[in-house]
Amino acid sequence: MFEKFYPESNSQKVGAKIFSPMNVNFNLKNYINKDGKSQILLVVTSEGKRKRVPLDIYIKPTDWDKNKQRAKKSEDSETINLLLDQIFSKISDIRIHYRLSKIPLSLDKLIEEFKNKTPDYDFIAFMKHHLGKMILRPNSFKKHISEIKKLEEYRAYIPFHEINMSFIDSYKGYLANTKNNAPTTIASSIKIITKFLRIARKYGIFLNLNVDDIKPGSTKGNRVNLNIEEVNRLKAYYFSQFIKPNHKLTLGYFLFSCYSSLRISDIQKLNRQDVESDTLTYVSTKTNNIHTVIITKTAKEIVEHNPELFVTKISDQKMNKALKEIANICSIKKKVHFHVARHSFATNFLRKGGKIEDLQVIMDHSDIQTTMVYVHIIKSESIKSMYLMDD
Missing domain, CATH: 1.10.443.10 (Intergrase catalytic core)
Structure with missing residues (x-):
């Protein structure tokens, strides 16, 4: 079994083949360790080239379904299959990001992005990476870290192409109803997200919304005072x-x-x-x-x-x-x-x-x-x- 991508070609570059079909497979390494398990490999092929990426996932060969390329029903099968599904989704998100951004994606570049800890297609990883470059006062840095953690609690992984006005509205709802945040706190959170989306736009990353359409709201509050x-x-x-x-x-x-x-x-x-x-x-x-x-x-x-x-x-x-x-x-x-x-x-x-x-x-x-x-x-x-x- 394999998954095949047939991405679109870029009409702006006539005759230039910048998106190639790629097959994605999961296979077992031949070696069996002392626990009787084999390592699962991510195998991606394109235009006669093949790349193997060892994954930090191990399984007994008897528990592996070679045709479905997933774990058979066993004690760990649910966890293993979930991890493999997430890896496949990650590969898919990388390709979607490059297609929407109209940037050529080679097999080598795909594997590089997959291994990269600060990828340009994942918004949370992008925020963490660029926060490390910012010169902020301690309290402000602490606030940014807190906001990133809050966003991670909402979703651990957020591809750029999934961030649209619907996402912003859903996140506001989560902050209000699940986190019980006040309107001013929500406005402050959205303001920080907007800040990083502007940085992403500056770096040429494709965004599925107009950042200027995001309205964070007022962060001033009612200014409680004592007479x-x-x-x-x-x-x-x-x-x-x-x-x-x-x-x-x-x-x-x-x-x-x-x-x-x-x-x-x-x-x-x-x-x-x-x-x-x-x-x-x-x-x-x-x-x-x-x-x-x-x-x-x-x-x-x-x-x-x-x-x-x-x-x-x-x-x-x-x-x-x-x-x-x-x-x-x-x-x-x-x-x-x-x-x-x-x-x-x-x-x-x-x-x-x-x-x-x-x-x-x-x-x-x-x-x-x-x-x-x-x-x-x-x-x-x-x-x-x-x-x-x-x-």
């Missing part, structure tokens, strides 16, 4: 004698951010001596800009209250878990995570009459439109206050 009264509640708990020992550090870092606007990534880099003067100058992890902020009187009091602050560090995950407990203790019914502190600084700065232009500088926003989001939040709150007129 002045809610921040005061947290502050009262922080300075109280009733605070739980495992809440002290987390709440200290969170409140410092509420009064300084610092991101968690920047707070994690600072040490005690950095925050003991009147001003703080640092290189922003996100923007790579040199940035200066004033350490306010309240921020200083927060630091001085706990000698372990900016000495002992806690992971982002542990802090976010503790913040949920702290919010519950302080009767705050909002979904509190560390970045809420930065949003709280911005909105409370405006609530107290701060200027939008000053806020842009403090927050290190390159675009005023980013800062304007906080103005819209405050305006939305003002409109809602009309309900006070109801009897």
Whole structure:
């Protein structure tokens, strides 16, 4: 038994035979090892040439069906046959990719692609390969790795020609329904996929969709923030004698951010001596800009209250878990995570009459439109206050 491919020829290259018929077979190696098993070989022939590829699959000769080129029914037959089907599919995907890309495919090139750990026809392998070439900040690199793993959980192997708008929509559905991801998280995932598809297009890889048609959606979210009264509640708990020992550090870092606007990534880099003067100058992890902020009187009091602050560090995950407990203790019914502190600084700065232009500088926003989001939040709150007129 063999599988034969009859690919199309390229009409753009008159007289040039760039796709040749190929036969794909699975045979056993004559040698039998000490376990009484023989190695299975992938055998591909084309135009009188033959290539044998030893596979990491072994079977007893008595369990092998020579005509069907598959394992007979036995204990391992299901696994072996599944692996052989996957190998055949891989060969098929390579040929489809080359045909759609209108690139000549020789027998030698086919075997090279089959053995290649970073092939151009498999999107996940392509992502991993090109991620290794990128210069990214640690947090960004971690995020990219996480997104690739998430995609692998959805499908371990994704040929480029199978990525179309239907695939994108199905993956969005998987993220929403199976992974329970929020719309902003889904948008962030699709944004990273789109980024790598653009790189693939740049390298001349055939894509079965127009990348520009992909709409990731907004990654901004609703920007949960705490008002002045809610921040005061947290502050009262922080300075109280009733605070739980495992809440002290987390709440200290969170409140410092509420009064300084610092991101968690920047707070994690600072040490005690950095925050003991009147001003703080640092290189922003996100923007790579040199940035200066004033350490306010309240921020200083927060630091001085706990000698372990900016000495002992806690992971982002542990802090976010503790913040949920702290919010519950302080009767705050909002979904509190560390970045809420930065949003709280911005909105409370405006609530107290701060200027939008000053806020842009403090927050290190390159675009005023980013800062304007906080103005819209405050305006939305003002409109809602009309309900006070109801009897």
